[in-house]
Amino acid sequence: MRAVRIHQYGGIETLKLEQIDTPVINADDILIKVKASSINPVDWKIREGYLKDFIPYKLPVTLGWDVAGTVAAVGDSVTDFNVGDEVFSRPEISRNGTYADFVAVKADEVALKSAKLDFGQAAALPLAGITAWQCLVDVGQIKAGQRVLVHAGAGGVGHLAIQIAKAKGAIVIATASAKNQELLTQFGADQAVDYNQGTLLEQIEPVDLVVDTLGGEVQSQSWALLKPGGMLVSIVDQPSEDLAKEHDVKGAFVFIQPSSRILRELNTLVEKDQLMPFIEHRFPLDKIAEAHLQSQSGRTRGKIVIDVS
Template sequence: MKAIRIHAYGDASQMQLEDAPVPVCDAGDVLVRVVAAGVNPIDWKLRSGAMAHGIPKTFPFALGSDAAGVVTAVGSAVSGFATGDEVFFYAEFARGGSYADYVAVNASQVALKPRTVSFAAAAAMPTPAQAAWTALMETAKLERGMRVLVHGGAGALGSVAVQLAKLQGAYVIATAGTTDLALVKSLGADEVIDYRTQRFEQLASNLDVVLDTLGGATQEASWATLRKGGLLVATATPPSPERAAAAGVRAAFVFTPPRGVVLAQLAALVDSGHLRILVGQEFALADAALAHRLGESGKARGKMVLHVNAPVA
């Protein structure tokens, strides 16, 4: 099979499209022929070596963890999936390898693909959508009437978070760039703040929850927007417990494990018309390095997706 692999940590020039062995489908796995693979920031962090201490790898290894495709083999201990099933997933980072023709993934991390969207849209979902779910539905335990600020409302994670928060009956404020204001409003945000021309900390206050997808100066400015006892949930940079205590609020950092049961619930929301998935730029598998360079430059528009194979073999 073909796969994008690296033989050493480094910049995007390390990424090579090359022949690789088809992964072994263990007893608890399904083997998936990948149709589309999602590109996430952690992919270039793994490639660069920034995650080498926490997620060690053996070279060479294929990049990627998000994907959508068709099951071609089912492990002996697996039930609930059959060859020919259209599925999507985010494989654990210690394994990964979705920038490839085939990937073996533990069946517990897999769900049937939403019927109503393309493979590319399904591949754009797993990591950011599960992160939004974990942050709002589980960590923040969002309830009707809560006031929520979502940073990066047009992003892969933020766009799902805006919709989930609105479905829960929250009052949703989101930040976005000038060109994305109307889009984020269409997702259900009650207020959209243009981060390029407005200071959100002057416009949002008495919040129950802030979903911080950016860290840095955005996280620092967010403390003042929370009510006493409110919660800042971060997905990019772990917040300081001392800073939270000084502000009289709570803080949590979300690292989302891959779970097929959560993906199944998200797929149901997509198929019922309650959740839209935004796909940004799309590339051929051979152009994966270009996607990484765009992502690292900060010039990517939305969630990037790689087209790997045609839907039908």
């Protein structure tokens, strides 16, 4: 089968499209024939070597940790899936990934995909969708009527977080550049904020929950936007406990894990027409280097999909 692997850490020149053996599945695995994958920043951060101490791979490794496809085989102990089922997943990141014709994934990390999603849309949803759900629901414990601020609302996690928060009955404020203001409204934001038009404190009334997808200075400015007892949830930097106490709020950091439970929750929202990933770019597998460069530009709206087969 074809697979895009790296044999060493570095730039896009390390991405090699190769012929390798089809994975051998364990008893609790399913083998997915990959129809589509998608790009997430973690992909090129791993490729560059930024996470090599956090996730120690034995190279070479196949990259990519979003997948949609069909079940090609099931392990001996798997009872929930059958050959031919259309599925999607964010697989365990320590295993070989999804820039490949086939990938072995634990069955409890997989869910049936909604018929309302094509394979590209389904591949765009798992990692970013699980991240947004964990920030808002599992950690943020979002409630109807709360005011929620989503930073970088036009991005991969941000645009899904807006939709999930709206589905939960929240009032959503989202930030983006001037050119993406209309897009924020299309995703359902009640207030679209141009971060270049004055400080956040000048433009945003106090909120109950902040979803921080940017870290750094944006995170620092966000503490003052929270109501007492509110929460800042970051996917970038561990929030300061001292600053949280100073503002009488809470801080939390999210690094996602696979979750078929959340995939099923996301499917439910899709079925209710409350959630749909936005795809700005699609690339074939042999153009994976271009896809990585697009992601690294930081200018992608929504998601980048890799059409594998």
